[in-house]
Amino acid sequence: MTLPLSPDELLSTTRSVRKRLDLDRPVPFELIRECIEVALQAPSGGNRQTWHWIVVTDEAKRAAIGEYYARSYGAYRSERASRPVQSGRVAAQARVASSSDHLAEVMGRVPVLTIAAIEAPELPEGNQAGLWGSLLPAAWSYALAARARGLGTAWTTLHLPYEHEVADLLGVPAHVRQGVLLPTAYFTGETFRPAPREGVDSVLHHDSW
Template sequence: MAPESLSALDALHSTPSRRYLAPDPIPDDVLWAVLDAAVRGPSGGNQQGWGWVVVTDPDVKRTVAGWYRENWERVYGSRRAQILGAGPGAGGLTPAGFRGAEHLAHHLEDAPVWVFPVLRDAAGSTNPRLGSSIYGAVQHLCLAARAHGIGTSLTTLYGGHEDELRELLGLPADALTMALVPMGYPARGRWAQPARLPVDQVVHFDRWGATRARVTGAP
């Protein structure tokens, strides 16, 4: 299937996290096209000190999914009633967002393809801006997937098992996974603009707290 023709702004405004993913396989040519778009993303100093580990092995998925659910329960699952009972505007996950994230946690293995973006010379780094050398390219991955009708989300909820994951994936000793991106054709939901705070509430001009009236008619 040919990719959907989208303007850059249309794609940027309609690529939410898709957490209900069907197990249907992603054709190899489509997967390669998405990955080829990802590596066109920005890289600090153009060093491209990255690797992209594509996982389809059920045994690897099963192991990582166990770590993921362990963390999910600790961070979110244990607060299920509290989150679902919170009213609108309470911040954090909405009830619908929580249910989607919960579904992903319980069905992570169903996503036919996982991608781990990996940075070299990153293990043990204390640089808080380390991800700037790869996260732009990760967004390229998500936007390219969107054009092909493939849903993605970006998560690090498998965290706390990096050494085991490095061994499981056969990564070099200096490498660090920067995220997990499950990919699959959406099983439910739609391509919609993610809900966010109004832009004029979070943008500052020259100094923090300095605002400027938004031009009428601006998109």
């Protein structure tokens, strides 16, 4: 069963869920399979479909990934603290920082950790849009499919400084590169609403900049 969401509602209310991930409610593996089946309909360069999905539910492996994530997040948090805060976004950035801190603390306890990866014996030099453009739309489709099934996800790449260690932990071959980590769980509370964004006219360029 999926939630009765219109396409626009699904697209505008799929949020990064951090504090509201339900750490105690098991997620049926069949639901994750359904999300990946939807994701496999996404476009890929040349329709090659060289993506792979590593779904981690083993408690010890989730805990180990959580430790790598927390280690990487600690370095990121220190760097973030040195950045100037954008004018008018102090409260919003504080909320994001607080929820990010929480996710780093509990990552290893999230019921399902899904890693989207792609075959890439060598990363291309220069522009890598073609490579990652063949994976990331599918990963976002996974997040949308999860939202439609009452699950929350968070899009993060902060584990990637330890990509090789995570690959060793999970037996991922060297020619498969990880692109994004999607912690997945039921969410607490009611539902989600569209987030405040800059007006379209501040970012829309018609025919020229």
